[in-house]
Ligand SMILES: *[C@@H]1O[C@H](CO)[C@@H](O)[C@H](O)[C@H]1NC(C)=O
């Protein structure tokens with residue numbers, strides 16, 4: 001009928017009007033095609049959802065559009081656009097977030113073992129020990145230490161945490177104060193941390209303070225067990241995390257070696273994986289402070305090569321850490337990093353570098369991206385500055401090098417304010433190999449991955465990014481992991497069955513009122 005009229009119109013009416021009408025339909029066809037093309041290029045753009053997934057997608061997208069419109073049309077604060085310290089309570093109320101929490105999100109590939117658990121748990125769990133002491137050192141920095149009763153007070157005026165706690169209003173208030181003092185959390189981020197260096201100073205102090213607790217061997221073991229439990233409860237089934245593997249101490253002052261440390265981690269992970277069939281596993285990456293001397297880096301690299309031989313793929317690689325903007329560059333250690341490759345035959349040590357975690361374009365720091373690529377990094381940690389490097393971007397795309405983006409970390413550590421302006425937004429639009437990660441969730445009290453996933457879904461991606469986007473991110477986290485082909489195949493299987501269960505769970509229950517207790 002319509003076609004008939006059109007043909008008739010074409011035949012008998014003025015050419016002007018008809019050609020305008022045809023132009024309009026043609027325009028709309030072109031427009032549709034261009035939009036489709038762009039949608040297909042986005043991460044997840046070519047995934048096809050089955051019937052059940054489509055139903056869940058409709059629930060998810062209904063909630064997402066509502067949150068977008070609440071802000072875009074009705075002026076409500078948009079969580080990804082404001083500091084995480086302010087947006088967190090809003091996100092916790094969001095139905096999109098509640099769905100994301102329940103979703104099997106795959107793995108987290110960029111973490112630091114001193115900052116990947118719930119800090120409140122650490123404080124309430126261990127500082128009640130009768131052996132836990134604290135004191136302020138010469139620079140008035142808080143330090144903790146587990147000590148036997150007969151220790152001497154020469155090095156520091158140690159006082160039992162329990163004794164100090166008794167002088168406070170109540171235990172909870174005291175613990176809250178400790179947690180508040182240690183984390184980066186503040187109601188006034190802009191004035192508390194005027195510059196990036198200010199926030200990094202506080203960030204560095206965190207590691208110094210919790211170090212005294214974490215370097216106690218029994219604590220370290222319990223912390224890893226609890227960390228794995230917290231990740232699985234957040235529906236994360238696999239992790240790769242960085243550790244310096246510095247020596248641990250026992251109560252009597254004796255030391256545990258680095259290999260004891262690695263083996264303890266390996267055994268805890270194996271046992272947890274055995275006991276939790278939904279958990280895929282975990283691997284470690286050795287990370288050393290970039291402040292160290294070249295000699296120290298070289299000897300650490302040599303030891304790491306040995307660990308790689310002994311522990312195989314569980315010891316997934318090597319990295320240097322610490323504030324990139326002010327620290328030594330990758331190039332500074334170039335002889336050390338080339339060492340393994342210059343041996344005959346070359347020795348095996350994969351690099352998993354942080355690179356481009358900076359706003360300072362075309363500086364020495366920014367060039368870390370160039371060196372990371374030339375040193376054959378297996379992934380790029382952050383890659384915040386990648387969009388300023390077209391040649392590096394081409395290589396990253398062609399070689400399919402995973403870019404591990406940690407949105408909340410980049411915001412809290414002052415690279416970007418409004419996450420919609422995060423450069424990864426553009427990379428997501430054109431299907432760069434992105435994985436979402438959480439970096440140091442303990443220091444800003446984020447969940448193991450869900451808050452960062454929320455930011456990626458709501459802030460980095462646009463309104464139309466749907467379940468295909470989240471599903472692809474989960475699959476990317478397995479694809480770009482350090483697992484072997486065989487391990488990845490098994491991992492996909494475990495993740496896929498959790499995913500299927502999640503889809504059915506959402507459909508069979510009275511969403512959003514039904515929120516199961518997990519873990
Ligand atoms: C500390 O955590 C362990 C398990 O991780 C638990 O068994 C223990 O009860 C906790 N202790 C306290 C004081 O909360």
Ligand SMILES: *[C@@H]1O[C@H](CO)[C@@H](O)[C@H](O)[C@H]1NC(C)=O
Pocket residue numbers: 142177178181
């Ligand atoms: C925490 O910070 C407050 C305010 O600066 C200070 O009064 C308190 O002594 C600090 N507590 C500890 C345990 O450092």
Ligand SMILES: *[C@@H]1O[C@H](CO)[C@@H](O)[C@H](O)[C@H]1NC(C)=O
Pocket residue numbers: 338341374375376
């Ligand atoms: C990086 O990999 C390429 C291709 O395999 C190789 O030619 C090059 O020597 C490697 N460079 C380093 C520093 O390992």
Ligand SMILES: *[C@@H]1O[C@H](CO)[C@@H](O)[C@H](O)[C@H]1NC(C)=O
Pocket residue numbers: 118119120121445446447448
């Ligand atoms: C950490 O634990 C405390 C105490 O249980 C809880 O209030 C807080 O919400 C937890 N943080 C996260 C991010 O789950």
Ligand SMILES: [Zn+2]
Pocket residue numbers: 110111112354381439
């Ligand atoms: Zn990091």
